[in-house]
Amino acid sequence: MIDPLILSRIQFAANISFHILFPTISIALGWYLCFFAWRAYRTKQSVWSSLYLFWVKIFALTFALGVVSGITMSFQFGTNWPGYMQVAGNVAGPLLAYEILTAFFLEATFLGVMLFGRQRVSPRMHLIASFLVAFGTSVSAFWILSLNSWMQTPAGVVLVDGKVQVQDWFAVIFNPSMPYRLSHMLVASGLTASFLIAGISAWKLRRFQNSEVAKTGFRTAVKVAAVLIPLQIFIGDMHGLNTREHQPAKLAAIEAVWHTEKGAALTLFGLPNEETKQTDYAVTVPKLASLILTHDINGEIRGLNEFSDHPPVAKVFWSFRVMVGMGLLMLLVAWGGAWYLLKQQTIPQPVLRIFSWMTFSGWFATLAGWFVTEIGRQPWLVTGILRTADAVTKVGSHMVLSSLVMYLVLYVVLLSAYVSVVFHLAGKAGKQEV
Amino acid sequence: MDWGYWLPVIFAGLMALSLLLYVVLDGYDLGIGLLLPLVSDEDKDRMIASIGPFWDANETWLVLGIGLLLVAFPAANAMLMASMYLPVALMLGGLILRGVSFDFRVKAKDPHKPWWNLGFTIGSLIAALSQGYMLGRYLSGFAETSAAYGFAVMTAIGLAAAYILLGSAWLILKTEGYLQQQATRWMQIALWPMGFGIFLISVVTPWMIPSIAQKWFQLPNFLLLLPLPLVSICLYFALFKILPALRKQQSIGHDRWCWLPFSAAVSLIVLAFWGLAYSVFPEIVMGKMTIWQAASDTAALKVIFYGAIVVLPVILLYTAFSYRIFRGKIGDLRYD
Numbered sequence: 076m077i078d079p080l081i082l083s084r085i086q087f088a089a090n091i092s093f094h095i096l097f098p099t100i101s102i103a104l105g106w107y108l109c110f111f112a113w114r115a116y117r118t119k120q121s122v123w124s125s126l127y128l129f130w131v132k133i134f135a136l137t138f139a140l141g142v143v144s145g146i147t148m149s150f151q152f153g154t155n156w157p158g159y160m161q162v163a164g165n166v167a168g169p170l171l172a173y174e175i176l177t178a179f180f181l182e183a184t185f186l187g188v189m190l191f192g193r194q195r196v197s198p199r200m201h202l203i204a205s206f207l208v209a210f211g212t213s214v215s216a217f218w219i220l221s222l223n224s225w226m227q228t229p230a231g232v233v234l235v236d237g238k239v240q241v242q243d244w245f246a247v248i249f250n251p252s253m254p255y256r257l258s259h260m261l262v263a264s265g266l267t268a269s270f271l272i273a274g275i276s277a278w279k280l281r282r283f284q285n286s287e288v289a290k291t292g293f294r295t296a297v298k299v300a301a302v303l304i305p306l307q308i309f310i311g312d313m314h315g316l317n318t319r320e321h322q323p324a325k326l327a328a329i330e331a332v333w334h335t336e337k338g339a340a341l342t343l344f345g346l347p348n349e350e351t352k353q354t355d356y357a358v359t360v361p362k363l364a365s366l367i368l369t370h371d372i373n374g375e376i377r378g379l380n381e382f383s384d385h386p387p388v389a390k391v392f393w394s395f396r397v398m399v400g401m402g403l404l405m406l407l408v409a410w411g412g413a414w415y416l417l418k419q420q421t422i423p424q425p426v427l428r429i430f431s432w433m434t435f436s437g438w439f440a441t442l443a444g445w446f447v448t449e450i451g452r453q454p455w456l457v458t459g460i461l462r463t464a465d466a467v468t469k470v471g472s473h474m475v476l477s478s479l480v481m482y483l484v485l486y487v488v489l490l491s492a493y494v495s496v497v498f499h500l501a502g503k504a505g506k507q508e509v
Numbered sequence: 510m511d512w513g514y515w516l517p518v519i520f521a522g523l524m525a526l527s528l529l530l531y532v533v534l535d536g537y538d539l540g541i542g543l544l545l546p547l548v549s550d551e552d553k554d555r556m557i558a559s560i561g562p563f564w565d566a567n568e569t570w571l572v573l574g575i576g577l578l579l580v581a582f583p584a585a586n587a588m589l590m591a592s593m594y595l596p597v598a599l600m601l602g603g604l605i606l607r608g609v610s611f612d613f614r615v616k617a618k619d620p621h622k623p624w625w626n627l628g629f630t631i632g633s634l635i636a637a638l639s640q641g642y643m644l645g646r647y648l649s650g651f652a653e654t655s656a657a658y659g660f661a662v663m664t665a666i667g668l669a670a671a672y673i674l675l676g677s678a679w680l681i682l683k684t685e686g687y688l689q690q691q692a693t694r695w696m697q698i699a700l701w702p703m704g705f706g707i708f709l710i711s712v713v714t715p716w717m718i719p720s721i722a723q724k725w726f727q728l729p730n731f732l733l734l735l736p737l738p739l740v741s742i743c744l745y746f747a748l749f750k751i752l753p754a755l756r757k758q759q760s761i762g763h764d765r766w767c768w769l770p771f772s773a774a775v776s777l778i779v780l781a782f783w784g785l786a787y788s789v790f791p792e793i794v795m796g797k798m799t800i801w802q803a804a805s806d807t808a809a810l811k812v813i814f815y816g817a818i819v820v821l822p823v824i825l826l827y828t829a830f831s832y833r834i835f836r837g838k839i840g841d842l843r844y845d
């Protein structure tokens with residue numbers, strides 16, 4: 076039978092990967108909706124309220140998927156990682172509790188008012204409800220990313236009898252990687268939602284050229300994306316520097332640096348090979364890795380040889396390249412789109428087509444980014460404190476396997492349904508708008 | 510104050526409160542899922558509209574209840590989750606299915622709508638049955654006898670019936686006309702299996718578990734607890750009398766007492782829950798662990814406690830606010 080550790084990891088990874096798809100959209104889409112509602116309220120132009128009414132449907136769907144998959148997450152810690160709370164409970168417990176108390180109830184309750192209350196409350200109250208929902212999703216991201224960052228770069232605690240005891244809550248919450256991770260994730264959410272809006276609007280524009288709603292949506296989203304993407308690359312760079320300082324083994328895996336060296340070359344592509352401890356078919360640029368990571372041509376990068384425990388190299392290496400590749404592609408596309416908007420006023424069909432292909436590009440980058448972060452932390456669950464293998468459940472493999480199969484089937488069905496319904500709604504709205 | 514003693518008690522109380530709120534609140538919307546196949550398409554939309562603004566916040570009480578179990582009693586959480594691994598996974602599958610079907614059904618292509626309706630019902634059914642099954646397993650202390658498994662099957666049916674009771678009572682409150690009259694009849698029917706479930710639990714648990722029998726049948730506890738079953742029985746008989754009368758009233762357009770069945774149903778649930786909580790306390794895994802043995806460190810509990818006493822009243826306040834906004838009979842389910 077397959078090892079329960081492997082199965083538990085696959086199941087956890089599948090569940091959280093499915094979950095994060097929806098928060099990534101709903102966090103920023105919530106803010107977009109606030110913006111649309113506010114514009115509608117101030118300008119009284121129907122195009123803004125139509126935008127609101129279209130995107131709020133997609134928001135509701137996304138939110139529902141986020142909520143139900145999130146409920147699964149909160150059971151996961153107990154079902155699959157009992158050792159986690161035993162060791163890290165004094166940190167994880169309060170942070171999770173604060174997330175539930177300060178964020179989940181807020182967003183869930185005002186979501187009802189936001190979705191169904193337009194006829195029952197004043198426009199002002201409705202705007203406030205939309206704001207509270209968006210605010211709630213961001214607060215939720217704050218707490219959960221604080222916890223996740225603490226697992227990456229623990230601070231503010233001491234170990235007593237194998238158990239974490241908190242000494243300084245401020246240091247726990249604002250641990251060294253937390254500001255980078257939170258801002259990188261929030262901007263990732265902004266990009267994901269922007270490309271979703273731009274992509275769906277472009278898809279509508281190709282079918283219904285005169286849809287004012289799609290034009291306005293497209294214009295707004297492309298501008299936001301064009302501003303956010305350089306910001307994201309900048310934050311990503313800072314994040315990498317932070318990782319170099321606190322999780323050097325992860326960084327060595329990201330760059331596939333096998334041996335400590337000065338003036339290290341940047342490997343663009345290649346096949347990292349753990350057996351021979353080298354990267355086959357590597358395409359490299361001399362000195363660039365040192366330049367990027369130390370901001371000095373001859374800076375030293377510590378290699379994997381220095382660490383007895385290091386994460387699997389190839390997975391981390393490749394996930395990182397997917398994320399950065401997506402980021403560069405987004406830069407190109409968003410700035411290209413912005414250029415057409417500023418200079419030409421009209422958008423050529425091929426450009427619209429590229430945008431509609433990019434509709435879900437944010438998902439790929441976000442997932443890849445999380446894979447870098449999480450796989451890069453292995454074999455630790457809490458860096459230096461608790462190993463993943465020591466936290467795993469004692470439940471038998473066959474049980475984990477059956478629940479895993481059930482989840483996977485559900486996820487495939489729901490994901491296809493989600494994507495097709497989003498396009499179905501766009502088609503329906505497009506027909507009404509022209 | 511002895512924090513080491515009181516904090517676990519307080520957190521057990523908070524956890525029980527959120528689970529009770531969950532059972533009552535998500536209970537009515539799960540019940541509506543179970544009742545959905547019985548009505549026409551138009552009434553389906555009305556039924557779902559009646560829970561639209563609430564279901565998400567309702568489920569959040571489960572997240573809080575389980576969250577408190579996880580953070581305040583991690584040892585018990587680990588043991589319970591391992592003993593109920595499969596029913597928990599099934600319940601989660603059910604909750605996922607119903608939560609999304611609910612939203613997909615109005616947005617998907619028209620021919621797909623019946624499938625999402627079905628998903629909503631099946632998901633609700635799976636969730637309700639696995640919750641009831643877990644209740645039975647929990648109360649029997651996970652005994653591996655066939656009687657104990659049979660008991661869990663009965664509690665599964667009993668809880669599903671309780672949810673139907675709540676769901677139909679909610680419909681009596683929120684709808685009018687033919688649908689309301691139908692709901693009144695469903696409620697009358699659901700009284701039987703639910704009553705049987707409560708009866709079974711009250712008889713079987715003291716019989717299976719001596720410590721529970723001792724707690725209940727000791728003087729003076731027995732006298733103090735006597736009102737619990739007595740009031741429940743009175744409520745039962747009252748409902749049997751009231752519901753047919755109510756239907757007559759509804760048919761001639763009188764609807765002044767529409768809140769009564771829901772209040773009675775909630776009271777029944779609260780009484781049953783109170784009885785269970787009394788039987789279990791201060792244990793948290795029957796026969797294996799007390800709340801003090803399972804509790805987290807006092808320091809962590811204190812941090813959560815301070816947050817909870819500030820935030821929980823605010824949550825209750827805005828929950829009440831939302832119920833006020835959506836008071837009265839439902840209109841259509843609309844985003845505009």
Ligand code: HDD
Pocket residue numbers: 091094095097098099101102137138139140141142143144145146147148149178179180182183211212213215216219220260565568569572
């Ligand atoms: C960056 C953000 C982020 C991350 C990393 C996570 N979540 Fe999440 N979660 C959210 C952001 C979010 C959100 C934006 O607040 C959601 C998603 C969509 C939504 O509707 O609320 C949400 C919903 C949500 C819910 C349902 C809340 C409700 O009933 O309203 C639960 C129980 C969880 N999450 C639990 C978790 C756990 C245990 C996680 C980690 C292991 C986790 N989430 C990772």
Ligand code: HEM
Pocket residue numbers: 083084085087088091092095156159219220222223442445446449450453456463
């Ligand atoms: C939301 C985005 C996230 C994604 C996409 C994600 C993805 C992953 C993946 C792919 C793994 C598997 C790594 C491996 O086993 O090789 C993993 C592990 C893990 N992650 Fe995350 N994660 C996310 C957020 C979080 C958060 C917020 C927490 C906790 C607060 C968390 C806790 C864990 C734990 C406990 C493991 C250990 C289990 C394991 O090694 O598989 N993750 N995650």
Ligand code: HEM
Pocket residue numbers: 227255256257259260262263264266267307308310311312314315318322325398399400401402403405437440441442443444445446447448449451
């Ligand atoms: C193109 C330049 C980018 C760089 C240099 C960069 C850098 C990084 C680094 C170094 C990490 C790993 C941090 C760690 O755990 O140690 C990371 C994680 C992550 N990246 Fe990026 N990134 C870039 C683009 C993007 C884009 C475009 C997105 C999404 C739209 C994205 C989403 C994420 C996410 C969600 C994570 C995991 C959470 C976190 O650790 O913040 N990244 N990124």
